[in-house]
Amino acid sequence: xxxxxxxxxxQAVERPPYPRSPLxxxxxxxxxxxxxxxxxxxxxxxxxAEARQIATLFWVMVIGGSVVWLAVIGTxxxxxxxxxxxxxxxxxxxxILWGGAIFPAxxxxxxxxxxxxxxxxxxxxxxxxxxxxxxxxVTGEQFWWRVSYRSKNHEASIxxxxxxxxxxxxxxxxxxxxxxxxxxxxxxxxxxxxxMIPGRTNRLSLLATKVGxxxxxxxxxxxxxxxxxxxYAMVMDxxxxxxxxxxxxxxxxxxxxxxxxxxxxxxxxxxxTVHGTEATGTLGPDLTHLxxxxxxxxxxxxxxxxxxxxxxxxxxxxxxxxxxxxxxxLPEDDLQAIASYLKGLK
Amino acid sequence: xxxxxxxxxxxxTLFTAPVVWALHFLICYVSVAVYCAKxxxxxxxxxxxxxxxxxxxxxxxxxxxxxxxxAWRQWGFGTHDPPHDDPTRHDRELxxxxxxxxxxxxxxxxxxxxxxxxxxxxxxxx
Ligand SMILES: [Cu+2]
Numbered sequence: 082x083x084x085x086x087x088x089x090x091x092q093a094v095e096r097p098p099y100p101r102s103p104l105x106x107x108x109x110x111x112x113x114x115x116x117x118x119x120x121x122x123x124x125x126x127x128x129x130a131e132a133r134q135i136a137t138l139f140w141v142m143v144i145g146g147s148v149v150w151l152a153v154i155g156t157x158x159x160x161x162x163x164x165x166x167x168x169x170x171x172x173x174x175x176x177i178l179w180g181g182a183i184f185p186a187x188x189x190x191x192x193x194x195x196x197x198x199x200x201x202x203x204x205x206x207x208x209x210x211x212x213x214x215x216x217x218x219v220t221g222e223q224f225w226w227r228v229s230y231r232s233k234n235h236e237a238s239i240x241x242x243x244x245x246x247x248x249x250x251x252x253x254x255x256x257x258x259x260x261x262x263x264x265x266x267x268x269x270x271x272x273x274x275x276x277m278i279p280g281r282t283n284r285l286s287l288l289a290t291k292v293g294x295x296x297x298x299x300x301x302x303x304x305x306x307x308x309x310x311x312x313y314a315m316v317m318d319x320x321x322x323x324x325x326x327x328x329x330x331x332x333x334x335x336x337x338x339x340x341x342x343x344x345x346x347x348x349x350x351x352x353x354t355v356h357g358t359e360a361t362g363t364l365g366p367d368l369t370h371l372x373x374x375x376x377x378x379x380x381x382x383x384x385x386x387x388x389x390x391x392x393x394x395x396x397x398x399x400x401x402x403x404x405x406x407x408x409x410x411l412p413e414d415d416l417q418a419i420a421s422y423l424k425g426l427k
Numbered sequence: 428x429x430x431x432x433x434x435x436x437x438x439x440t441l442f443t444a445p446v447v448w449a450l451h452f453l454i455c456y457v458s459v460a461v462y463c464a465k466x467x468x469x470x471x472x473x474x475x476x477x478x479x480x481x482x483x484x485x486x487x488x489x490x491x492x493x494x495x496x497x498a499w500r501q502w503g504f505g506t507h508d509p510p511h512d513d514p515t516r517h518d519r520e521l522x523x524x525x526x527x528x529x530x531x532x533x534x535x536x537x538x539x540x541x542x543x544x545x546x547x548x549x550x551x552x553x
């Protein structure tokens with residue numbers, strides 16, 4: 082023990098090679114950290130019941146960890162600077178036993194117990210429908226999200242893609258699946274993440290406590306365009322949500338255009354469904370109400386006519402590895418007409 | 428015949444506590460996983476599994492405590508101070524006893540940590 086403190090004491094006299102006060106730059110990581118705390122995709126700005134508990138857990142752990150860290154650094158400084166007599170072997174041994182074994186074991190046990198105690202409420206189980214009034218089935222696909230709503234007000238399930246809407250203050254049960262590789266479903270503002278595993282059905286229940294638009298990334302590496310796989314989650318007033326869901330269950334109103342003909346004649350319908358037309362493919366996302374979604378191509382493009390045109394022409398450039406074939410050989414007015422038709426599907 | 432041997436001759440006593448810890452870990456995780464996978468075909472409730480794991484935990488803690496007690500004895504009940512680094516049979520024994528005692532302490536705490544989730548998790552997820 083005493084040998085150790087002498088060595089450290091010896092070194093402390095020499096000037097370190099870096100600038101005298103490294104604290105001067107301390108604000109940089111703090112700023113970076115603080116920047117990540119706010120926004121539409123942040124665990125630390127919770128807008129859901131589960132996310133709030135996770136945020137509390139986070140702060141308890143940070144504060145607990147900081148106290149331990151300060152105690153360790155304090156002891157280190159004391160050992161390095163203190164100029165008194167070395168401790169007797171007996172009191173040093175006692176310090177190691179209490180400070181190095183018993184104290185950490187008790188603190189870790191308390192923190193572990195707290196985290197475990199939170200667990201059941203972080204993963205509430207709403208049970209099988211009809212007890213859960215709204216169930217949203219989300220299937221991870223390379224590199225987009227297949228979405229299907231099942232509500233007690235509707236006989237059939239309502240198909241959608243790449244966007245999730247949920248009513249404020251109502252528990253929603255998510256049924257999570259995958260059609261190819263492991264993905265992970267995560268809306269940090271609302272709750273914890275849950276893996277989507279091929280051949281399995283995982284469940285997650287979320288309760289949103291604030292109206293707004295939030296973002297969810299795919300949280301498990303799933304292939305080349307994994308980082309281009311995200312979605313927006315909209316928390317709506319329950320009344321507005323019911324009206325929206327009712328509209329989703331109907332075909333979109335059609336504007337007079339020949340875009341629909343070109344959409345059909347170019348074979349888009351073999352992979353995409355547009356309700357009320359002969360397009361009934363299910364390999365790609367349902368496009369029935371594409372025009373009213375917040376974003377395009379799983380959260381990566383703004384939903385504008387121009388972006389739709391670009392995506393139809395060059396999906397392989399915008400999203401490498403995507404299963405959507407490129408249609409850059411189509412004449413410009415075909416692309417334009419199809420894009421404006423799709424944008425019109427509200 | 429004595430149940431508790433007079434002397435520690437083998438290096439294997441060193442590993443008793445960690446082996447109990449490992450077995451306890453396996454029993455906890457395997458029993459809960461199998462129960463939850465087959466719960467539809469099993470007639471008793473999850474609480475039976477929890478109670479079973481509590482019993483296994485008590486047994487594991489008792490075994491580890493016994494291993495620790497024997498180690499303490501081998502170490503001379505703390506009458507000798509480490510380091511036991513003389514090349515003598517006596518020091519080898521003291522060293523092994525001390526190391527076994529520390530491992531027993533670690534395993535004791537670890538077994539408690541492993542069993543703790545069962546206090547809070549009361550059902551299989553659907
Ligand atoms: Cu993914």
